[in-house]
Amino acid sequence: MAQYREINLKKEKTVPSSASIQFVKAEVPADYRSPFAMVWYVRKGKEEKDALRLDMDKRIFLDHLDDKEDEEFIRRSAPEIASYLGSVLYATDVS
C-alpha cells in the first residue's frame, strides 16, 4: 500500500484560516516526490470526509467548494499552503 506522511497545518501561522474553514493536515507520499497533496480541513466546525487535492506545482486546489466565499478563500490559500509544504518537505541547496 502507498505510504503517506502527515504534515500538521493547524498550528502553522503561515497557513491561513477563515471563520468557516480551518486547514488541519496535509498528506503527501512518504518516500518519493509527487506534485500532489491531500489537504484535510474543517468546515463550519465539522471535519470534512473528503480532502481537497492540492497541486503544489501549480499552487491550486483541484477541487471546488459550492459556497462562493469559501471557494475564494481556498483559492487564495492554495499558494501559501503549497509554499509551506515545500519548505517542510524539500529544504534544498542551490549548490
Add this chain to the structure above:
Amino acid sequence: MAVFYRGAGVNTYWHNNDARISGFIPLSSGTTATVNCLMDHIVYGTVSSPFVSLTRSYGVAWDYAVNAGRQRPTPNNPAYVYRIEISNPPPINLTLLDPIKFVAQNLPSALDPPYQHDGMPSFLLGVVDPIGNVKHRSAPYTQPPPGGGASRPPNLTTELEALVKALRDAEILAVGTIPASCITARYPIY
C-alpha cells in the same frame, strides 16, 4: 493501437463515474482547442478546457491516482488507473495532440522576443519541480556585463513551462470524447 493512461483518485469524478461505461468527456467540449488554451490547461490547470489529459506513462497516471485523490486509496476503496487504446486513425470526432509539437509550431522565431529562459542551466530543475527545487527556480539571473541591473528571477514563459511540464508528465491531450470502447481496462491501485 496506441496505449495511454489516465489516473483517477478516490472520490474524484472519474472514480465515481466509470469511464468504461461513459467514455471520457472533456469539461468544456465546445471550446476551441487553441494553443493558448492548451498551455493554460497544462500550466495553470484551467478547469474549463476542451482537453482530456492522458499520459504515455503508467507511473505518471499511478502518481496522480494515488496522490491526487480526496481520500487515501485502500484495498476496499482503491484509486484507479484507466488504460486507453486508440487506433490510428482515431475514432471520429476525436483528435490527439502532442502538446510539444502543438506548442512548438507556435513558438516565436529566433529573432522575436524569446520563449527561452535567461537563467542558469539548473533553472530548468526548478521548472520541472518548483516545490522541491524552489531555490533553482528563484535564484537571480546572472547579469551580463556591466551588471548593476535590478535583481530578478529568470524569465519563465508560459511556452517554456508548458513544454517542460508536458515532457515531465509524458502528456498527450485528447480533444473530443474518448469513446467507452477505447477504454480497455481500469486497474485498482492502493
